[in-house]
Amino acid sequence: MRSDVLIVGAGPTGLVLALWLTRLGIKVHIVDKAAEPGTSSRALAVQARTLELYRQLDLTDAVIEGGHQIPAVNLWVKGERAARLPIEAIGADLTPYPFMQAFPQDRHERLLIDRLERLGITVQRQTELTGFSEQDGHVLARLRGPDGHEQNWEASYIAGCDGARSLVRETIGMGFPGGTYRQVFYVADVQAAGPSLDGELHIDLDEADFLAVFPLAGTGRARLIGTVRDERAEHAEDLKFEDVSERAIKHLKVQVDTVHWFSTYHVHHRVAEHFRMGRAFLLGDAAHIHSPAGGQGMNTGIGDAINLAWKFASVLTGCAPESLLDSYEAERIGFARRLVSTTDRVFSFVTAEGRIADIMRTRITPLLLPKVARVDVAREFLFRTVSQLTVSYRGGPLSQGSAGHVHGGDRLPWAVAGYEDNFGSLTLMNWQVHVYGTARQELVDCCKSLGLPLQVFDWQAEYEAAGLTQNVLYLLRPDTYIALIDPAGMWETLDRYFVSRQLKPLMPAH
Structure with missing residues (x-):
C-alpha cells in the first residue's frame, strides 16, 4: 500500500494539507485514530488571512455563510461595557475580510471532509499509526486498522498532524520544550440572552481569570471561554458548568437558558525544536501549541499546511529539488516561536494577579485601548497581527527584493x-x-x-x-x-x- 504523502491526523491542519495536495494531483492517504470527526471543539476563530488563502480551495464563501462575522471586541469592567474596538472599520482597506469569523472547528472539519470526499479521498477512521522508519528514499509506516490488524504503508513523506501528543514527533525523537499553564480552561456552548449576546466578542477584565463570550451563528447562541485557578482547578475533571457560570452571569449579564456542551482542559505553550527530520514533518499542534489568546492556533496549523503542500507537490512532480522542503521549517518555525511568545505575554497580562495587575486591567486598559484604536498606525498594526496579515517570510530562502x-x-x-x-x-x-x-x-x-x-x-x-x-x-x-x-x-x-x-x-x- 503506497501514497505520495501519508497524513496522520484529520483535524483542520491534516484535512487542508490533504485537500491542497489532492487538488494538485498528489496521492495522499489520511488516517485518524478517532472513530468519527469531532462533535465538539475548542477552536472557533477563522482569521482574515485564512479566509484569503481559502479562496484557492473554494472554501471561503462556505465558511462565511456557515459561521458568524465578529465585527467588534468589547471590554467589560464592573458589569458594564468599558470599551469597544471596531474590527470592521480597521481592516476595511486591508483585506476583503475585515472581521473575525466564528466557525466552530467541528463544522469546519465537516466542511473540509465533504470537499475531500468530493475529490474521492476518504479519511481512514479508527486507524492508528503505531510506528514508522525511513528506508531507501521513502517512509515505511505501520498502521493498525479498526479490526486490530496491522499493515505496512509506504510513502515518500509522512506529515504529523496528530496533535499535541504526536506519535510522529515522538518517533523522530523531537524535543517539545515549553510548559503548561496552571489555569484550567473551560468551554461552554450555550443558548442565552443579555447585552453581551449582541453578535460581538465580549471580554471581562474584572478578575485574574480569563472570561470571554464569543458569538456563534444563530440568535442567542454563544461560546463562553474562561479559566479557573483556585482549588477548583485541582479537580478539573469534576467541574460542571454550574461551578464556573456565576461570574459570566453576574459580570457579563449572560442569562443562560441551555448548555449544549461543556468541557475543561489544560493548555500548554510549546514549540518543537525542529519541524522536519528527514522525510517526517510536523504541522499544527504537533509542532506548536499555545494559549487560545487571539484565536491563532487553528489558523497557524492551516498556514503550516498551505506552506508545505505546494512544496511537497513541487518536489514530487519534479518541479523543485528536495532542498525546497528545508524552507518549510525556515519559514514557519520563527513565526511559531513569536506567536507562542506573544500569546503567552497577552495571556499572562490578562491573568496576572495583584493590585497593580488589577489596576492595569480594569482602569488603564479600558481607557488606553480606545485611544490607541483612534491612531491609524496602532489600530492597523493590531488588526494585521491578530488577522495574521503580518505573517511574512522576509529573509527566507525563497524571498528576494x-x-x-x-x-x-x-x-x-x-x-x-x-x-x-x-x-x-x-x-x-x-x-x-x-x-x-x-x-x-x-x-x-x-x-x-x-x-x-x-x-x-x-x-x-x-x-x-x-x-x-x-x-x-x-x-x-x-x-x-x-x-x-x-x-x-x-x-x-x-x-x-x-x-x-x-x-x-x-x-x-x-
Whole structure:
C-alpha cells in the first residue's frame, strides 16, 4: 500500500494539507485514530488571512455563510461595557475580510471532509499509526486498522498532524520544550440572552481569570471561554458548568437558558525544536501549541499546511529539488516561536494577579485601548497581527527584493481599482507574475516561455495607496506570498530566480 504523502491526523491542519495536495494531483492517504470527526471543539476563530488563502480551495464563501462575522471586541469592567474596538472599520482597506469569523472547528472539519470526499479521498477512521522508519528514499509506516490488524504503508513523506501528543514527533525523537499553564480552561456552548449576546466578542477584565463570550451563528447562541485557578482547578475533571457560570452571569449579564456542551482542559505553550527530520514533518499542534489568546492556533496549523503542500507537490512532480522542503521549517518555525511568545505575554497580562495587575486591567486598559484604536498606525498594526496579515517570510530562502515598504516574503497587498480586485487571480494554485502598470515585452515573452501566468493591471491610485509600486515585477508563489520583487521589471531577474533555485511552475501529477 503506497501514497505520495501519508497524513496522520484529520483535524483542520491534516484535512487542508490533504485537500491542497489532492487538488494538485498528489496521492495522499489520511488516517485518524478517532472513530468519527469531532462533535465538539475548542477552536472557533477563522482569521482574515485564512479566509484569503481559502479562496484557492473554494472554501471561503462556505465558511462565511456557515459561521458568524465578529465585527467588534468589547471590554467589560464592573458589569458594564468599558470599551469597544471596531474590527470592521480597521481592516476595511486591508483585506476583503475585515472581521473575525466564528466557525466552530467541528463544522469546519465537516466542511473540509465533504470537499475531500468530493475529490474521492476518504479519511481512514479508527486507524492508528503505531510506528514508522525511513528506508531507501521513502517512509515505511505501520498502521493498525479498526479490526486490530496491522499493515505496512509506504510513502515518500509522512506529515504529523496528530496533535499535541504526536506519535510522529515522538518517533523522530523531537524535543517539545515549553510548559503548561496552571489555569484550567473551560468551554461552554450555550443558548442565552443579555447585552453581551449582541453578535460581538465580549471580554471581562474584572478578575485574574480569563472570561470571554464569543458569538456563534444563530440568535442567542454563544461560546463562553474562561479559566479557573483556585482549588477548583485541582479537580478539573469534576467541574460542571454550574461551578464556573456565576461570574459570566453576574459580570457579563449572560442569562443562560441551555448548555449544549461543556468541557475543561489544560493548555500548554510549546514549540518543537525542529519541524522536519528527514522525510517526517510536523504541522499544527504537533509542532506548536499555545494559549487560545487571539484565536491563532487553528489558523497557524492551516498556514503550516498551505506552506508545505505546494512544496511537497513541487518536489514530487519534479518541479523543485528536495532542498525546497528545508524552507518549510525556515519559514514557519520563527513565526511559531513569536506567536507562542506573544500569546503567552497577552495571556499572562490578562491573568496576572495583584493590585497593580488589577489596576492595569480594569482602569488603564479600558481607557488606553480606545485611544490607541483612534491612531491609524496602532489600530492597523493590531488588526494585521491578530488577522495574521503580518505573517511574512522576509529573509527566507525563497524571498528576494523589495519595492517601497513591500518585500519579498510578504503577503501581497490587497487593492481594488474600479471593478478589478487584484486578489482575483490568487485562486490559481501556481506561480504567477503581477505587474501594476506596464510590463516590458521581454518580460511578457519570458513568462510565456516559463509557463508563468502574467497579470498586468492598469496603474491606478488605489494600487499606490495599498503599497504597490508602478511597473515593478512581483513574482507570487503558489501560496500567494511574494517570492521576488524586481523594481526594474527585468525578465533576466525572473529567469535567474527560477534557474538558481532549480524551480519550475507546478505541473499536476495526474
